[in-house]
Amino acid sequence: MSVSPGIDRTTLRTTVAVLVGGIAVILDSTIVSVALHQLAQDLDVGVSTIQWVSTAYLLALGVVMPTVGWLQSRLGAKRLWLAALTVFLLGSVLCSFAWNADSLIAFRVVQGVGGGAMLPLMTTIVMQAAGGHNLGKLMSVVALPTAIGPILGPVIGGLILGVGDWRWLFWVNVPLCVAGILLAWRLIPADEPGRRVRLDIVGLLLLSPALVGLLFGLSNVAREGGFGHPDVLLPLVGGALLLTAFVLWALRRGGEALVDLAVLRSRPTWSATALLFLTGASLYGAMLLLPLYWQQVRGTDALGAGLLLIPQGVGSLVSRVVAARLLDKVSPRTVAVAGFALVGVATVPFALAGADTPIWLLLAALLVRGLGMGMVVIPLMAVAFVGLERPEVPHASILTRIAQQVGGSVGVALLAVILATAATSKGSITSAFDIAFWCATGFTALAVLLAFALPSRVGLDASAGGGTPATGAPPGPAADATEVGKRASIAS
Template sequence: MSFLDATIVNVALRTLAADLRTSLDAIQWVVTAYLLAVAAVIPISGWAARRFGARRTFVAAVVLFTVASALCALAQSSGQLIAFRALQGIGGGLIMPVGQIILARAAGPARLPRVMAVVGVPVVLAPVFGPFAGGVLLDWAQWQWIFLINLPVGAAAALASLRLLSRDEPQASAPLDLPGLVSVCVSMVALTYGLGEMGRDPSATAVLALVAGVSLLGVFVAHSLRAAHPLFDIRLYRDQVFRAASLSSFLLSMGMYAGMVLMPLFFQSVHDTDDLTTAALLVPSSAGAAIATQLSGRATERFGGGRTVFYGALLGVAGGVPFVLIGANTPYPVIATAMLISGAGAGLSVMPAMTTAFRALSPDQIGHAAPQLNMVQRLGGSIATAVLVAVLQNGMDSHEPTQAGTMSAFTVTFGWVLGAAVLAAWTALVLARAQRREPPRVDAPAPAPQSRA
């Protein structure tokens, strides 16, 4: 539910911008605010599960997510909607990692790749099925229903959790690292805002935001190295496999969320499709992602995580090349084929990258690694959304409002996406080579996103 909602509004961005009377680069914060809120609460998910109990935390997160969904439907301005989406992200950000904690208790080391493949299904397929669900709801009702649909689902999930999940008692935990949490959260927001503004219109404000973001990130690192109970154990990045896998996850997530945001806008802006047609045109991505996700666990077991990630990243590059070459009159089968390949690349690489990172660590390090990797993925998505929509809006403003002018703006933006895909392939190659020099551990349990906070 939380992953689906992270993507369901993307097909509605143009409608939201029109109804709430704002621009695309402003309304994209409906997506970005959600992703940043998710990234912000992931680091405390393990602490909250220990402090209050995993079952209790999970149910509370579902309830918060559901209430925030109702508030989103009641929003009367873009500012209100962005604020309520951030609140929704706090609940949504706890649902998946705490759910993984519960799942990890029933999973063993030998089943790690296949368990991660199952967990990865909503991660990879949500960027496709979310827009499709949004398109159907927008065609049948108003945009408020993309949030109201969460109410019965959330209520059912909360009741089922209370009924089916075993009770667990709160455990003793170290105090929450508030200085670390505040510094890393503000740093993420400042960096995302600064990069987005640089893509739109470089200014002193954008530079100041970037400087503040980098400075706060430095403060966070220095604090984490000295703190008795840091939010993150950043010493994990000394391991070359974990370091390469983390960077690969960041860049792969950028590509995944880029397609999630740009493709609905492409069909709506260049081809003037309605919401339901747009949703149907996105189906090839889901087909490629579904097939590759199911194969990723076995591929990781057979070829190794690093090589599997590299193969998936290469598919991402192959699927990205056609988008910088197509025109407004390119036949849909060509576009659909490229989407199919791109979806397969995401399905084959995103979760194996996380699996490889986990298997490079000892069991007692997993609790520190999981929230870091989850946060890195969401940060990649939020930065990609902010930057690419800003680049697109800048291109559309600098061209005539014609089909050719709009297509030119998308071509430039797709070029940025291809650049990120090439970087992801390079880091995946580094990961494959590092893993070959440093065989993965076999005693790592299934990842439970807990942090010593």
């Protein structure tokens, strides 16, 4: 294995070990999302039931993510990672043996518990191992699962459903998880728990239900009645009230809070977190629209839609290297603004497209859109941790992951309602998609403006995680949009 210039071997080995296990979580969401229709048929249940295969997983993530900082302070990063990856592996195996929809939903919760701990912890481990050095290069590697997931997930899911049983969708995770456990055991430096922090029970009782309420309400937006439906309005209002109460509680409690909001006093951290929220809304919202466009307007099947999205993933992969190199020469603000601008410009052709638009033109637009996506994520994830001390890194990791998760749910929900409403009012599915893609472009335009709040000049080798890289010093204390889109487009 060749070592990337500037990244020490121990940090690189730690990063590789984390990514092998982490990619299983990213792939799982995209693989399962294309299988919900088949699962409903095989398990003989309706859409309203089978959607809980996705919703239950999402809610489990929301419950567990806020506790990761406290768990790390008790177990240490390496032990927690191994435990979370083992739980995710167990959940995957159990899902493959599910005998009905209820058992599958329950086992998806087990998966969500493991995945909810892994998503923020993945960034924390890499950041603390790096000790604040070479953040741009490291983020280009950490972003790899996000780039590969949209490419391989739908294709793998479609191929499995085409030649085999749906249970193999979950067996795909097993070799990745086993390899991830072995690599983590060998390559991640041993660490001891940090300062033992008492569990903020009040904060937990406020924040976890708040996230569950928000995510559950947003997942139901595609139902008839939209935001006015009781299953949407009541959870959203309740979640917003609980979130407000948590913010007030956390500000009073300071560093003893479940999630220390003091990290948001750093301009790089708060601006990057806000942009990651908009990134989730823009990127995940569009990922709802794109496969549906290929299927409903251009007449492809699920596998064909997945294959047609490959250029976007390729662009994202290529731009990882470009963005990392640009960060060495220009400011993160410049890279992020350029990335969001590319995403917005490349979405416009879909807003103008019809049933006869040349496919080569749209594939070229997807390639450019992918380039922009990679350019956006890398500087934001790097900037979010600049200037933070080692004990603050877990809290920043949790906040950025929550921002992405909730932002993605908001984008999916809004565009699902817009698509369904436009299809009803316009009477044309093509016109409905045009309107929805213009709205997605609007999200991106807003992100371009907010990107100017990023610091103009930030040294990405500044302190971010503190300590000496990869010494093992004690540390301190995130899809399934496809089925929502299908239900949203029933009106067409």
